Amino acid sequence: MGEVIYNVNSGELVSKKDPVKNTSYLDGVKNVLFRLHYGDYGGYALKIISFILGLISCFVIISGVMIWLTARDKKKCTRKEKAL
Structure with missing residues (x-):
């Protein structure tokens, strides 16, 4: 980025x-x-793919937390031992 x-x-x-x-x-x-933060890269196809991959990563994190809570x-x- 230039500046004057x-x-x-x-x-x-x-x-x-x-x-x-x-x-x-x-x-x-x-x-x-x-450019990554504001989505100023690639065409619409790449932006859509990046959005879908971002949603998939959110679902993976949420499912991991749910599995961890179920295992605990x-x-x-x-109840006192669970709080530790």
């Missing part, structure tokens, strides 16, 4: 950052994270 800072009162260019020549590692990482629900333990 322009002083309107004096009409002069204060700072200019060319996105092709002057990119640091941090700028590259921020650009990738920005032992009949022979008292």
Whole structure:
């Protein structure tokens, strides 16, 4: 991402950052994270696939928590032992 800072009162260019020549590692990482967060990559097919994979990962996490809670629900333990 480039940037230009322009002083309107004096009409002069204060700072200019060319996105092709002057990119640091941090700028590259921020650009990738920005594009991933806002979905500014690929076409509609890739966005739909990413959305579906995100939903599948949510279901996997929820089902894992449900299995863990079911495994902890032992009949022979008292309520006090279950709280530990």
